[in-house]
Amino acid sequence: MTTNREERFTQLVLAHGDVLSRYFQRRHHDADAVSVDDLLAEVLAVAWRRFDDLPADAELLFLFGIARNVLANTRRRSGRRAAITSRLRPPGPSPSAELEAIGDLTVRAALAELTPTDREILLLATFEGCDPTECATVLGISTNAASIRLSRAKQHFAAHLHAADPESFPVDVTGAM
């Protein structure tokens, strides 16, 4: 028999599961040795245990926060595995997972020039559609700091995109932003 709590959780998963899956698809690394489904399952398992604590109007942000930590833990584990295997074979180039997932090489090059924190907030804003306040909640920083980081990330990304592809992204002499 399905309880009301279970029904509400199922509705939560139906509402946000696809968004979370896409969050991981954008950041998943083939070398992570876990699938996107595993990552999603781990987030939902934590969310179920903390279901009563989910803020009513910020459920997705809370889930993003969990997802971010799941991904970080997974990469720490992958990093330790890589440290072991690197003794067995020469290390190759290791772009970040976000870069691996993006096929546009010019965009990849521009993103690669950003710091991890700038890249993270830019992807949250662009791909997940978070505004600075929501980014601040997910990242655990102040809105002011998020706003500053996002503004800088956009500026740096545009500048690096210009550097990587000056013909497609010329200087805008009108000054329009």
Next chain:
Amino acid sequence: MTEPTFDHADALDRLRAADPAAVLAPVSSDRLARFARTAMTPPTSRFTHARYRLVAIGASVTSAAAVMAGILALEATGPALPVLALSSRTVGAAASYAPAAHAMAGDMVIWGSFDITKGQDFTATGGGAPAVELTSGSNSPSSVIAAIAPSVGLSGSITQQDQVSIPGITQSANFIMGDPNAANIQASDQGGTISWSYTASTPPVVTTPAVGGDAAGASTSDAGPAPSDQDAITAARAVLDAANGGALASSGLQIGTPVTTDGSSDVSVQFPILAGGLTTDLVDYVDVGPNGVILSASGTVVNVGRSVAYPTISADDAVATITAQAAAQAAQEGVTTTTAPSTQTTTETSGTTAVPPSGVGAGAPLGAAPTPATTPPATTETTAPSDSPPAVATPPVYTVVVDHAVEQYAVNTLADGSTWLLPVWILQGTSNSGAGTPQTPGWERQVIEIDPQYVNLAPRAITY
């Protein structure tokens, strides 16, 4: 003035077009429902030696704590100092601008366990040190912006940006002068301290005159040579002096020796803020371009409020605290679940660790929240339930040798929103994996130096 710049909209459109998830089909409802059922399936409870050891250690710790509490209750002769009720929200503006090296300090939650030993003898006697409250004093975000504006050649009205209210999350009002997508100064009140930042017009190459000139409206063009370190420091210091006014001088805090990092066409200058001669995790940053033009800057304006002297633990006790914590974690082996109730030894958001308060000899709580916190509870788990049973692996053991302990001040937010500089021990050492591989960049933890009976911890926010 015409400003050659880059079009964000085109760049972001290109980024959106590169979204790897855009072409994926939605996850079906049936599949999501299966995920939900899996998540709601209770995990199988297993008896393991690790769990047995955890229970045994827990019983030992509880009995030892009870004995200590009894002894302290009998003595109970200490001064009635207020208990510092630490908030789950310890990351203020200052902490968010702190060097990355400090961010690693809180990362105690890791798959595996630590075997911690002392590499040398540390001082075994505690002492005393003040906890210092930071306040905005007579400053406000608007006044700080107005003070900075002339130094970077920016002018205009100051407006408050719209805020979205999220239950359980306290957002500070953000004020801005200028265009949020171009040259602007922003500031907000972070619970008493004023966090500010300045960004020049995009991107980082300007040719107009230096500080005091029309830097904000400077045109972007060919890169000039980076300024000398001394010129960069002079230009950067002028901005900080404008931001701080007389606040810093009257607060008892000092700006420490600047540290420069040279880029191809700019110099980044970091100014550590000192308290009583000790390093704090307050750091002001200024990035200076050709001709001394300020490209970006950020910092915190503070005044000193209350100052309360507390007894402190020794470096030896700090190492013992970390060692006990590591032993408790090791007992959990591969399955690590750390919840941080207010009476449990844990790590804090800012990477600070404190041991549980006994409450004896302590006065009324200082900084206790007027209402219960509504932030999500703190948990940390590394189990990974999925459709198939997780693989069982042996967690690695990291061998840590603590060979360095220094006193420092760290910014912490109390449950009532007030901001304090608390004395901490910074413990540093070397770390090796089970295979003997040295870990980089080394090992570092913070332990609150104040006697634990005067410190009360709260759960962390949005972590698990």
